Amino acid sequence: MRAPPGLLGPRGPLPLALLCLLAAARGSLADGQPSASPFTSLPTQEEMTTKNSNLSLTTKYSNLSLESPNISLTASSFTSLPIREKMTTKYSNLSLESPNIPLTASPFTSLPIREEMTTKYSNLSLESHNISVTEHSCVPVEKNITLERPSNIELICQFTASRDVNSVNVTWKKGDELLENYLINVTGSIVYAQYMFTIINSKQMGSYSCFFGEKKEQRGTFHFKVPKIHGKNKPLVTYVRDTTVLICKCQHCSPLNWTWYSSNGSVQVPIDVQMTDKYVINGTNANETRLKIMQLTEDNQGSYWCHAVFQLGESEERVELVVLSYLVPLKPFLGIVVEVVILVAIILLYETYTQKKKKHIDDGKEFEQVEQLKSDDSNGVENNAPRHRKNESVSQ
């Protein structure tokens, strides 16, 4: 690919204005990290790789020869570093024929190179992550990074040294494995260690650590993980012969594929949708999946696992299903109904009892009143005696 016209000549340092433009353009890239990178020099030797989404060319393989010794680049993030040997051997049979590679501060610098290689990583985004480690940090400094798609990565650790800055020893490790090809810069009393690489599959995921100091006591760690998916925190309670839907969601990501597993003991068994029509898997959009189970039986109870497959790995989540028979709530239901019937009976019986009592008293009172009236009506005293006797005999 030819270099686009209008590029600066290859010799001499880049003008300052273009440096600012570069810094500004870099700030607009992914991750919003501080825009000025402290790295300003480039090994002027053979390898030069530039990995940037806006560059139309990247080459990164050590035994490719690049015949352009006078390349100097003053804007850091677009400089590149010699790459680990593992990756270089992959492309050892590619050759680079571009003797005069001009490089400008523009992020759209391009280099003449063969077409197969140009598009390999040029369309990957660059993510830049930053950690600051101080001498007195007792807690290891960590940063969790969620990555879904292959990307170019730039990791920067900045270490604030209180002692002699230049004597600080910096190393990078992935897990236990020592890494090479990183850059160090010292500005004032801060040591900047930068490591750039590309993550294209799950093997490159993991934890990357930068170590400072003789005994490697200060360190910062970047953890790369695939996005987490979310199911339901509580068990889903359903009933026999009912239909239910198990849902797994991913907030801000789109997995390539979702799969469901049911658990048989401690083994995860994939769910075969074609075999029976008991299970249906569908999802309304890419970031969610639904497993619909019909005609539930008590055997369907247990844990279900949903797996989200990304280019960089897999993420899984567990959903718990409980299947009850109708007898389970029916027993308390009947108990309460019986209690209500008893309450109603008690209330009505109590009422009839008190009313009967009241009626009895009222009848008695009324009768006495009537008798009292009758006795008041009469004038003669002589009639009282027989009446009294009559009253007594009747009221008893």
Added chain:
Amino acid sequence: MTPKPAGPPDGGWGWAVAAAAFAVNGLSYGLLRSLGLALPDLAEHFDRSTQDTAWVSALALAVQQAASPVGSALSTRWGARPVVMVGGVLTSLGFVFSAFAGSLLHLYLGLGILAGSGWALVFAPALGTLSRYFSRRRVLAVGLALTGNGASSLLLAPSLQFLLDTFGWRGALLLLGAVTLHLAPCGALLRPLALPGDPPAPPRGPFAALGLGLFARRAFSVFALGTALVGGGYFVPYVHLAPHALDRGLGGYGAALVVVVAAVGDAGARLISGWLADQGWVPLSRLLLVFAALTGLGLLAVGLVPLAGSQEGCWGALLAAAGAYGLSAGSYAPLVFGVLPGLVGVGGVVQATGLVMMLMSLGGLLGPPLSGFLRDETGDFTASFLACGSFILCGSVIYMGLPGALPSWRPAPGPAPPPPESRELLPVLPAALLSSGGPQSTRDTSC
């Protein structure tokens, strides 16, 4: 010979009726409010939106309030007890039916229509009967019964969550069916009471039973219109107070605190206002007017508060406004039912209660959607609260037309002691109670 019916017992079995009304209130409105907890599970199971499931509660509430006159009509015809017991069984059947729902439609039918109708049959008769059992302490008793709402929410909300976690939504609805069956014993407690003001024969024909004739009385019509207007604004805070607090930037717990302050103020004020009203220092209609106006002003304050002051001032001012609203709304609630005997006589209380519920439901159906619409148009709830505050203020202006509401309406002391039921409109000593009722008590007592 049958003894002449005595006046309201003002105690005795009345307290059992108060307990029954308390439970009825709790098992109808309180349960309806807590039902919102189950709606997300339903939305997930039937794969429908939150709005669709919200219609279940809304439909139940609408049916309950709109069909209230039917409940009161039936209880005028057959007595409150059988109607409430049947209503309880109906509600319970609605819940049991919805436990087996295969689609959201079944829930609309089961919970919305069936349970809603059951609730319609229980609330007005229970409250009406309670009003009949009390005279001197009537508003206090009604206030006590109306706190059943809040108490039940406190109890039912965590229990419902437990049921949902243990039995799923189907089992929870089934067991709620058993819980609502307790409306039947509540109904059993509503012993029929014969009072002096009762019409001699049960009304003939459905329209007479509905009590539409009550509208012919000027005082009741004034009251009805005022209450319908108040209803337009009264229910809005139930729905929109929390979102309004969130809009003002209060955060989840801050908004919950605002709602709690309003609810606690509401519950406490119901009791206090009930007690206060029964002392007889101020005519009930005047208290009604005052508290309605205060509720309207409280809502205006809630809407206007954050326009002045900073973020910190926001907190305190909004809490104070919410508390003021809660206190006045709570004071207003028992008075709505407390003034009814004075307006229509004890004979018409049950029917009047049903009609009042229906009128408030009209407002309840229009108010929150209007408030939501204003919020969508203007971007925040200020306009909504101003609108519902002004509805309530309009209603209280109309209440000025009630007898006894304004001081100039107070009549000169007449030669004859006023009948017992008019006592509520004039500050007369309770001793007047013991005078015989007679046909005057059912007449309108406007001066």
